Amino acid sequence: MIDKFSHIGKWHASAEGENQDYICSGKQGRNTVITLADGVSTCKESKTGAKISGDTITRLFLNKGELLQEYEAKDIAEMTLVEILYELEQAADKEAEDIEEYSSTVASVLHDQKNKRLMCMSLGDSLIMGTSGDDCYVLTMPYDSRNGCCVTTTENATTHTEVKMFDDSEMDSVIIMSDGAWKHVFDRNSLKQEVRRMLTAGDYEGLKDYLKDQDGSDDYSFITMDISKKIRR
Amino acid sequence: MDTSRMTITTRLESSLHGLQAEFKGIYDTNDAMRAAEALVLSFDKSDYPTKLAAFFEILDKCGIPHEFNENKKYKSNHERKEAELNYYLNLVKTAEFPSFPEIEFQMLDALFQRFEIYPAPEEYMQRIVNRLSNQDDGWENDTLRLRILKQFVKYGNSLKDAGYGGGPYINRYARNNGCPDKDKKNIDIMLSFVDDDVFKALETADGDQRRANGTYGLLKLADDLALGKFRTQGATKPTLYLFAMVYGMTYYYGEKKGIIFDPKSDIDINLFRDYYTNNFIRFITTSYIGRLNEYETDPSGQGINYKNYAEMVYLYFITKDMPPADKIRCSAKMIERIKKKMLGKAPTKNKDKNGTPFASRDYKEQVYSEDILGLDEDKFEAFLCDYYNCDVSKVLNNRPILLESSQNSAFSVYKEIIEKIIKRGAKLRDCNYGLWFTDTSGFYTKSREKLKAVAKGDLVKLNSFMLLLRGVNNYLGVETKEVDLSDDPRNARDKNEISNAIPRSLCIDSPEGVTRASIITAFYYLYNKEHESDDLYRTLSFEEHFNNYKTEADKYLDRAHYNLFSGRDLFDVLTAFSSFAYIYL
Numbered sequence: 016m017i018d019k020f021s022h023i024g025k026w027h028a029s030a031e032g033e034n035q036d037y038i039c040s041g042k043q044g045r046n047t048v049i050t051l052a053d054g055v056s057t058c059k060e061s062k063t064g065a066k067i068s069g070d071t072i073t074r075l076f077l078n079k080g081e082l083l084q085e086y087e088a089k090d091i092a093e094m095t096l097v098e099i100l101y102e103l104e105q106a107a108d109k110e111a112e113d114i115e116e117y118s119s120t121v122a123s124v125l126h127d128q129k130n131k132r133l134m135c136m137s138l139g140d141s142l143i144m145g146t147s148g149d150d151c152y153v154l155t156m157p158y159d160s161r162n163g164c165c166v167t168t169t170e171n172a173t174t175h176t177e178v179k180m181f182d183d184s185e186m187d188s189v190i191i192m193s194d195g196a197w198k199h200v201f202d203r204n205s206l207k208q209e210v211r212r213m214l215t216a217g218d219y220e221g222l223k224d225y226l227k228d229q230d231g232s233d234d235y236s237f238i239t240m241d242i243s244k245k246i247r248r
Numbered sequence: 249m250d251t252s253r254m255t256i257t258t259r260l261e262s263s264l265h266g267l268q269a270e271f272k273g274i275y276d277t278n279d280a281m282r283a284a285e286a287l288v289l290s291f292d293k294s295d296y297p298t299k300l301a302a303f304f305e306i307l308d309k310c311g312i313p314h315e316f317n318e319n320k321k322y323k324s325n326h327e328r329k330e331a332e333l334n335y336y337l338n339l340v341k342t343a344e345f346p347s348f349p350e351i352e353f354q355m356l357d358a359l360f361q362r363f364e365i366y367p368a369p370e371e372y373m374q375r376i377v378n379r380l381s382n383q384d385d386g387w388e389n390d391t392l393r394l395r396i397l398k399q400f401v402k403y404g405n406s407l408k409d410a411g412y413g414g415g416p417y418i419n420r421y422a423r424n425n426g427c428p429d430k431d432k433k434n435i436d437i438m439l440s441f442v443d444d445d446v447f448k449a450l451e452t453a454d455g456d457q458r459r460a461n462g463t464y465g466l467l468k469l470a471d472d473l474a475l476g477k478f479r480t481q482g483a484t485k486p487t488l489y490l491f492a493m494v495y496g497m498t499y500y501y502g503e504k505k506g507i508i509f510d511p512k513s514d515i516d517i518n519l520f521r522d523y524y525t526n527n528f529i530r531f532i533t534t535s536y537i538g539r540l541n542e543y544e545t546d547p548s549g550q551g552i553n554y555k556n557y558a559e560m561v562y563l564y565f566i567t568k569d570m571p572p573a574d575k576i577r578c579s580a581k582m583i584e585r586i587k588k589k590m591l592g593k594a595p596t597k598n599k600d601k602n603g604t605p606f607a608s609r610d611y612k613e614q615v616y617s618e619d620i621l622g623l624d625e626d627k628f629e630a631f632l633c634d635y636y637n638c639d640v641s642k643v644l645n646n647r648p649i650l651l652e653s654s655q656n657s658a659f660s661v662y663k664e665i666i667e668k669i670i671k672r673g674a675k676l677r678d679c680n681y682g683l684w685f686t687d688t689s690g691f692y693t694k695s696r697e698k699l700k701a702v703a704k705g706d707l708v709k710l711n712s713f714m715l716l717l718r719g720v721n722n723y724l725g726v727e728t729k730e731v732d733l734s735d736d737p738r739n740a741r742d743k744n745e746i747s748n749a750i751p752r753s754l755c756i757d758s759p760e761g762v763t764r765a766s767i768i769t770a771f772y773y774l775y776n777k778e779h780e781s782d783d784l785y786r787t788l789s790f791e792e793h794f795n796n797y798k799t800e801a802d803k804y805l806d807r808a809h810y811n812l813f814s815g816r817d818l819f820d821v822l823t824a825f826s827s828f829a830y831i832y833l
Contacts, residue, residue: 142508150505150506151505151506152503152505152506153503153506153507153508156508156509157508159509159511197508201508201510203496203498203510203512203513204498204500204507204508204509204510204513204514205498205506205507205569206506206507211506
């Protein structure tokens with residue numbers, strides 16, 4: 016089961032802008048993919064760029080996920096980014112824009128039920144977490160964005176892309192959160208207990224209410240996927 | 249550059265980028281003439297295009313337009329090419345290339361515009377306190393030292409459990425300032441009657457009263473931390489851990505349940521990289537001017553010492569979810585228990601199967617890979633006794649923080665660099681020229697007018713600038729006195745003695761003495777020696793030079809377990825800039 020949530024933050028709302036977060040998912044055969052991409056606000060076409068990046072990685076993971084898993088992490092990152100950049104270039108050329116205007120972060124999780132694997136990939140400051148029993152685990156760390164965030168059009172983005180594999184029996188569920196969301200669920204470096212309880216219980220409605228109450232400045236989004244049958248909704 | 253609205257991070261980035269943009273290359277008239285001569289010699293040869301490209305690069309970097317636009321008709325391509333060459337030769341004679349003094353001025357000016365961007369420790373401390381304070385306390389308008397003091401009082405139980413005095417004095421001060429008796433036990437109300445004048449007592453306090461357990465110990469601590477006054481003999485480090493506890497700082501040590509790396513509260517980055525380092529800017533703060541012998545002048549830059557059991561205890565409790573006062577109490581008790589238990593005793597498991605003592609990196613890896621900070625308290629304490637040297641009988645004043653302070657890996661790297669310098673045929677007494685882009689010994693005499701031109705009337709800023717450069721120069725090299733050799737022959741002898749002197753930073757003879765700054769100093773002389781005759785390196789821009797310099801320096805710094813070379817560190821930037829000047833001028 017997949018759950019999605021995305022809400023415009025106060026910054027964009029007050030400036031009559033748009034929510035720059037894009038979430039999507041896909042299912043093909045025994046593969047399921049969830050994806051979140053966050054457009055760079057200062058780029059003109061970032062919302063489009065986020066959509067293109069999100070759709071590209073989702074399609075790639077669904078169609079070629081099994082094959083990709085044979086490769087090393089850095090090669091998976093490179094092959095994925097090549098695809099994304101190709102699509103972004105096509106869009107940019109069509110509109111006679113610079114490709115940088117389509118910049119976004121992108122994070123995705125493939126659940127390959129046939130091979131019982133989870134493949135997580137993240138470029139940028141989104142967070143991928145997994146739950147197991149009563150515990151939550153950070154699967155990919157958000158990029159340290161104090162000196163600027165690494166995005167799809169950043170030079171050498173491959174070296175800053177995290178790719179991790181897990182046995183699907185290790186996790187009950189996974190969640191991808193945009194930075195506008197996860198910053199509200201951590202108290203400095205620790206996940207808040209009430210949020211941990213929500214995630215491990217699969218209480219995503221509770222999480223949505225919690226995030227709405229925070230009324231964050233940045234757009235806040237998450238997408239989740241149940242892996243095992245243990246999650247009780 | 250309006251830096252008033254910029255964060256520390258963006259200011260530091262803009263400073264380095266500004267220098268890199270401004271110094272795409274250093275070329276003077278001689279460089280242009282040499283390139284023109286090479287052009288003449290290669291005329292009609294196959295390498296003429298290459299020499300022409302090199303010539304153009306010099307003109308471009310000096311901002312001299314050079315397009316040959318003559319519309320005259322020539323009988324042949326060869327004739328046109330000859331005319332073009334004559335045009336360039338004439339350009340070299342008539343265009344204004346910077347002279348050596350002009351380049352020196354440009355470099356000084358570039359640094360003068362930017363040096364105040366680099367934060368003093370006080371500014372880093374202000375940032376930490378602003379980020380991590382509880383907004384509900386309402387102390388944001390208090391001075392920095394007062395905020396820290398109140399934080400210690402409210403959240404750290406006045407650090408009584410860490411052996412600090414000062415609590416009773418603060419209570420009395422509040423009462424004398426109007427705090428009603430009935431409210432004296434309400435800490436928020438009591439603290440609302442404490443203002444910055446509480447620190448006046450320090451002005452007349454004697455040595456005993458200023459000690460940690462003295463009447464004003466806590467006040468002195470808050471004052472020291474606020475102003476970046478680093479004390480000698482290991483006194484500052486434990487206070488950083490206590491500070492980290494009361495401000496709820498975090499420590500990231502690898503993938504753990506529900507834990508992320510939080511750069512705003514991380515103790516390693518904020519306290520040990522940004523704040524407690526050899527930040528030369530602090531030498532031009534009022535705390536340090538004229539009082540250097542009171543302070544630790546060259547903090548090692550080691551960061552967390554993973555071989556020190558007391559620091560491991562502090563980290564253990566920092567990672568625990570408990571109130572700050574409990575962290576302070578429990579850590580103090582554990583340190584003391586271990587100290588008593590292990591006095592005169594050696595650890596039993598601090599060597600590998602070959603009998604080689606574990607190195608710092610082994611201890612650090614253990615923290616990351618074996619989750620020792622996740623052990624129960626009893627097991628953790630037992631672990632420390634087994635694996636760590638906890639015997640304080642041979643350290644100064646039996647202070648646990650001073651145990652295992654030798655940096656064997658760093659010293660090994662340092663010696664390696666020194667040996668390489670010598671193998672290159674350089675004598676260490678020749679490695680004393682310090683900053684190359686200016687002669688600090690002339691600051692108060694022959695260079696005075698030049699500096700005043702740089703300052704454009706801002707003599708206060710100029711004074712700080714000169715103090716800073718002289719401080720850095722005295723660390724990197726040996727400042728020679730300006731002497732009149734026609735006078736007393738003793739002046740000539742003095743000048744010879746000074747000019748043959750070896751900087752102290754190149755004379756370190758023990759693992760306890762090595763520091764990050766000393767390794768960077770040694771590397772500075774090695775790099776200059778390695779590349780001083782390299783024509784290829786002379787053509788690089790400052791950005792290219794900086795990147796090469798950093799790549800090479802990081803190979804040593806990484807092995808020494810120090811922070812890598814950084815454009816955020818003023819000392820690093822000045823040495824790279826000076827090396828750039830040395831190679832190209």
